[in-house]
Amino acid sequence: MTPTAVIVLAAGEGTRMKSAVLPKVLHPLCGRTLVGHAVAAGRELTPEQLVVVVGHMREKVTAHLAEADPGVRTVVQERQNGTGNAVRVALEALGVEGVALDGTVVVTTGDTPLLTGATLQALVAAHGQDGNAVTVLTAEVPDATGYGRIIRGADGAVQAIVEHKDASDEQRAVREINSGVFAFDGKLLAQGLAEVRTDNSQGEEYLTDVLGILREAGHRVGAVVADDYRDILGINDRVQLAEARRIMNDRLLDAAMRAGVTVVDPATTWLDVQVTYERDAVIHPNTQLHGATSVGEGAEVGPNCTLRDTGIGAGAVVINATAERAVIGAGANVGPYAYLRPGTVLGAKAKAGTYVEMKNAVVGDGAKVPHLSYVGDATIGEGTNIGAASVFVNYDGVNKHRTTIGAHCRTGSDNMFVAPVTVGDGAYTAAGSVIYQDVPAGALGVTRPQQRNIEGWVERKRPGTASAQAAAAAKAAAQDGAEEAEGAASTTP
Ligand code: UD1
Numbered sequence: 001m002t003p004t005a006v007i008v009l010a011a012g013e014g015t016r017m018k019s020a021v022l023p024k025v026l027h028p029l030c031g032r033t034l035v036g037h038a039v040a041a042g043r044e045l046t047p048e049q050l051v052v053v054v055g056h057m058r059e060k061v062t063a064h065l066a067e068a069d070p071g072v073r074t075v076v077q078e079r080q081n082g083t084g085n086a087v088r089v090a091l092e093a094l095g096v097e098g099v100a101l102d103g104t105v106v107v108t109t110g111d112t113p114l115l116t117g118a119t120l121q122a123l124v125a126a127h128g129q130d131g132n133a134v135t136v137l138t139a140e141v142p143d144a145t146g147y148g149r150i151i152r153g154a155d156g157a158v159q160a161i162v163e164h165k166d167a168s169d170e171q172r173a174v175r176e177i178n179s180g181v182f183a184f185d186g187k188l189l190a191q192g193l194a195e196v197r198t199d200n201s202q203g204e205e206y207l208t209d210v211l212g213i214l215r216e217a218g219h220r221v222g223a224v225v226a227d228d229y230r231d232i233l234g235i236n237d238r239v240q241l242a243e244a245r246r247i248m249n250d251r252l253l254d255a256a257m258r259a260g261v262t263v264v265d266p267a268t269t270w271l272d273v274q275v276t277y278e279r280d281a282v283i284h285p286n287t288q289l290h291g292a293t294s295v296g297e298g299a300e301v302g303p304n305c306t307l308r309d310t311g312i313g314a315g316a317v318v319i320n321a322t323a324e325r326a327v328i329g330a331g332a333n334v335g336p337y338a339y340l341r342p343g344t345v346l347g348a349k350a351k352a353g354t355y356v357e358m359k360n361a362v363v364g365d366g367a368k369v370p371h372l373s374y375v376g377d378a379t380i381g382e383g384t385n386i387g388a389a390s391v392f393v394n395y396d397g398v399n400k401h402r403t404t405i406g407a408h409c410r411t412g413s414d415n416m417f418v419a420p421v422t423v424g425d426g427a428y429t430a431a432g433s434v435i436y437q438d439v440p441a442g443a444l445g446v447t448r449p450q451q452r453n454i455e456g457w458v459e460r461k462r463p464g465t466a467s468a469q470a471a472a473a474a475k476a477a478a479q480d481g482a483e484e485a486e487g488a489a490s491t492t493p
């Protein structure tokens, strides 16, 4: 059954997060914000409308939602007067001229990121089957402190929800808690909200009171107990945020391993929800895969990799690397100690080796940049080898320029390619050259000053040093060797 609306409550400040810059619901967790997770779970119900109630730091929350899910409608709750007030504000915005919404209205909270679409679906299904006015999602938790308690009668039927602060000792002993997630009959929800008062310890309009109000009016009230209490953990401080991250990460790793990925050390491997992978991929310890990173079949990543929005081709090997918005071709080699910045595209079997940084660089199939180099704003043709310690000099202090190196080139070590410059197919360059003019195909580019040796300089200018002594000893040995060779020659019959 498709709900008419899903309402996500996200107007609260989240005081216990103690943040000067972020409202609670914008704290990140495995690649989405807390409210982003709530919206994604709500979306799985394919509701006609998805509404988020915003309040505290609403500009930030609204701007974020417009980007994360442009189909979301935001409704402003001016004063955070309680969850009941928040839902009423949403209903008033949704209903046409005071006419309440028909059908099922689901209410969730922006601070319950572990709630899955499947759990929401189970709630809505039970709500419809039992013909309830309201169905609350509950769970038995090890520590119920702070949560609203589910009060059941002798017959086991739910009678009311009592907030922790308003509960008696006897009620506080109950471990079944309110998740803050409900399915309502839209019309009865509006009726119930009209009767909610503020005579409680917090002086707020509690959404939870609607349940008791509807029950007393003779309507059916039901509850669905979540299979896994962790689904409904609410995030109120950063300790709970870290706990939720661990739980969500474990779920993501479980799914990856069950799909055929080897995760060598789940304790130090972190995934975002958007990460994709194929079978026989291996993830080594201390590796974080963020955003829309994808790991191809049989690829090996890690140890010690932090990759964001990066595609890794089948069979590629990536060790000790940091990458963002890069594409690593099939069978390519990266690292150890490589930094691939946005716009890096490595072809099949290409290499970005040790202490290599790349940015906006397209490296052809089988081309290699093995050691100690910076490749910025460049195109390197297939099968080319770039000598160690080369720098693509792309920046003139104001503008960036591009270097193009052809296919099957062999550039010498310690080259500076002063862009814009082009090296033709099959060309070579000499070690130590500063290549500031184009090199034609098949040519050898050299810009190297003549070497001059000043004989005896060290013994004259640095007498008595270890260097001078070593030089003198080497010369004496060479002299002896020459004499011996002469002697041997003269005794030869
Ligand atoms: C609420 C429930 C409690 C439940 C718990 C589950 C009520 C009265 N209490 O308590 O029974 O066990 O969630 O996590 O509903 N919000 C608004 N506007 C407001 C107040 C809150 O939008 O005026 C939003 C918050 O941003 C948050 C959600 O509603 O996303 C819950 O508010 P919070 O203050 O965290 O309620 P709890 O005390 O946790």
Ligand code: MG
Pocket: 111, 234, 235, 236
């Ligand atoms: Mg809460």
